[in-house]
Amino acid sequence: MIRSAMALALAAMALAPASVAAQKAEEVEVEQVKDRKSVTLDPGKAYLMIEAPGMMISSWISMPSAAQRADWQAQRSEELAEAIVDYPKDLARYERRHASWSKEEVGREPERPVEPTEESFPWPDLESRRVFSVGPQNRFASEKDYSLWLMAVPEGEYLFYGFGNQTFSDCACMGSLAFEVKTGKITALRISNAWLDGAGQRIDGFPKGMNSLDVQTRFGMVVEPPSDFSLDPRLPREMITVPEFRLVERLPNWFGGTVNRVLPFPGLFTYDGTKMVDLRAAE
Amino acid sequence: MKFFLVAAGMACMAAPAFAQEAGEPQTDIEWLAWVPDPVSIERPDLAFVEDEEALDNYEKYYYFHRDETDFETALADLRECDAHSRGLFRGNFTPDPTAAMTQYGPLAGAAGGLIVGLMADAIFGPAELRRKRRINMRRCMFYNGYARFGLAKDVWESFNFEEGSREVSEADRQRMLAQQALVASGPRPQAQELGL
Numbered sequence: 001m002i003r004s005a006m007a008l009a010l011a012a013m014a015l016a017p018a019s020v021a022a023q024k025a026e027e028v029e030v031e032q033v034k035d036r037k038s039v040t041l042d043p044g045k046a047y048l049m050i051e052a053p054g055m056m057i058s059s060w061i062s063m064p065s066a067a068q069r070a071d072w073q074a075q076r077s078e079e080l081a082e083a084i085v086d087y088p089k090d091l092a093r094y095e096r097r098h099a100s101w102s103k104e105e106v107g108r109e110p111e112r113p114v115e116p117t118e119e120s121f122p123w124p125d126l127e128s129r130r131v132f133s134v135g136p137q138n139r140f141a142s143e144k145d146y147s148l149w150l151m152a153v154p155e156g157e158y159l160f161y162g163f164g165n166q167t168f169s170d171c172a173c174m175g176s177l178a179f180e181v182k183t184g185k186i187t188a189l190r191i192s193n194a195w196l197d198g199a200g201q202r203i204d205g206f207p208k209g210m211n212s213l214d215v216q217t218r219f220g221m222v223v224e225p226p227s228d229f230s231l232d233p234r235l236p237r238e239m240i241t242v243p244e245f246r247l248v249e250r251l252p253n254w255f256g257g258t259v260n261r262v263l264p265f266p267g268l269f270t271y272d273g274t275k276m277v278d279l280r281a282a283e
Numbered sequence: 284m285k286f287f288l289v290a291a292g293m294a295c296m297a298a299p300a301f302a303q304e305a306g307e308p309q310t311d312i313e314w315l316a317w318v319p320d321p322v323s324i325e326r327p328d329l330a331f332v333e334d335e336e337a338l339d340n341y342e343k344y345y346y347f348h349r350d351e352t353d354f355e356t357a358l359a360d361l362r363e364c365d366a367h368s369r370g371l372f373r374g375n376f377t378p379d380p381t382a383a384m385t386q387y388g389p390l391a392g393a394a395g396g397l398i399v400g401l402m403a404d405a406i407f408g409p410a411e412l413r414r415k416r417r418i419n420m421r422r423c424m425f426y427n428g429y430a431r432f433g434l435a436k437d438v439w440e441s442f443n444f445e446e447g448s449r450e451v452s453e454a455d456r457q458r459m460l461a462q463q464a465l466v467a468s469g470p471r472p473q474a475q476e477l478g479l
Contacts, residue, residue: 200478
C-alpha cells in the first residue's frame with residue numbers, strides 16, 4: 001500500500017505542471033483578537049487559543065467541510081475533462097518533437113505526456129491548501145514565560161501541522177493530534193518543543209556535548225492542555241475549553257521540510273515504534 | 284517559474300551511475316516498487332579507520348541496523364523514510380485513510396506543496412537539502428526502532444546519496460537503499476550506537 005502510494009505520488013510530481021495553476025481553494029478565515037485592555041468575544045464565533053512558552057511560529061490545518069471537498073473534487077473533474085480533450089494535441093506535439101529530437105539526439109529527450117485518466121490525473125490534497133500559520137507576531141498576551149494567540153476561526157476540526165511556516169517547516173508528519181473547535185467556545189491548547197537525548201528521552205534544558213546537527217535533530221514537539229497562563233482575566237472563564245484529541249499517525253510532508261512528531265502524553269497516547277497507541281482506550 | 288522548479292527537481296532523476304542489469308525495472312515507478320533478492324545485492328564493505336575526522340562526521344555519515352529484521356522490512360522502512368524526506372509520503376490524516384487516497388484520485392499530489400519546498404531549496408541551495416535529509420533519516424529510522432552507527436565519509440559515499448548536490452536517478456537511489464537495507468538487516472555491528 002505504502003509502496004504504491006509512493007509510486008503514485010512520484011508520478012504526481014512528474015505531472016504537476018499540467019494542473020497546478022487551476023486550483024482555487026477557499027482561504028481559511030483567521031481573525032486575530034488583538035491585545036487590548038478590554039476584549040469582547042462574539043458567542044456566535046469559534047475561537048482557537050494557542051499558548052506557547054515564547055514567540056513561536058506554529059502551523060495548523062483547518063480540515064475542509066464536505067461542501068469544500070465537493071467543490072475541490074468538482075474542480076478536479078473539470079480540469080480532468082479539459083486535459084482529456086487536450087491530450088491528443090499534446091501527444092501529437094510530443095511525437096513531432098520526439099521525431100525531430102531523434103534525428104540528432106541533442107539535448108534532453110522529450111518526455112511522453114501521460115494520458116490523463118481518473119487514476120493518473122494529479123491533484124493536490126485540499127488540506128495542503130488549508131494550512132495557516134500562527135505567530136510569532138499578533139500575540140493576544142505576552143509575558144516573560146508565555147505567549148498567547150487568540151483568533152476567531154471557522155468551526156470545525158483542526159490539526160497541528162508543526163512548527164514554522166510553509167517555507168521552513170518542521171512537520172508533525174510522524175505523529176500529530178486533531179481536535180474540534182466549536183462555536184461559542186475558546187478551544188485552548190499549549191505547544192512547545194522539548195529537547196531529547198540520544199535515546200529519544202525528554203530532557204530539561206539545552207543538551208550539552210552535542211554537535212550542531214544533533215541539536216537540530218534531537219527535539220520533539222509538545223501539544224498538551226493549556227496551563228493557567230491561558231486563563232486570561234479578559235476572557236470569560238466558561239468559554240475556555242480543552243479539546244478532546246484525535247490521534248493522527250501520519251501527515252504528508254507537503255512543504256518538503258523536516259519531519260518530526262508530537263511527544264507522547266501521559267494518559268492520552270504513547271508510541272509503539274511509529275504507531276500511536278491510544279491510552280484512553282485502555283482505561 | 285513553478286514549472287521550471289519542478290522540472291529542475293525532476294531533472295535530478297537522470298542518468299544512472301550503475302549499469303542496467305537484465306530484468307531490472309525500466310521506469311521510476313517500477314523502481315519504487317522493486318524488491319530484489321538480497322542475494323543479488325552487493326554488500327557494502329563497512330571497514331574503515333576510526334580517526335578524528337571520521338568521529339567528527341558521524342553526525343552526517345551513518346548507517347542503520349535493527350535486530351531481527353529481514354531485508355524486505357528494512358527496505359520498506361528505509362523507503363518510507365526516504366519518502367518522508369522527499370515529501371512523497373501520503374499520510375493518513377483523515378479518519379479513513381482509504382478515503383483520503385481515493386477522494387482526490389490516487390495521484391493526488393504532494394505536487395502543490397513540494398513546489399513551495401523546492402522554492403525554499405532554490406533559495407538556500409543544496410546545503411539545506413542535505414541538512415533536511417540527514418535530520419529526516421535520523422529521526423524517521425530512530426522512530427522505526429533502528430540503531431545508528433558511524434561511518435567514514437568515503438565508505439558512506441559508496442552506498443549512500445545526498446539530496447541536492449549530486450544527481451541521483453531513481454534507479455541508483457533504489458539500488459543504494461537496497462544496499463542500506465542489506466546492512467540494516469545484516470549482522471549486528473560491534474561499534475557504539477550513536478542514538479537519535
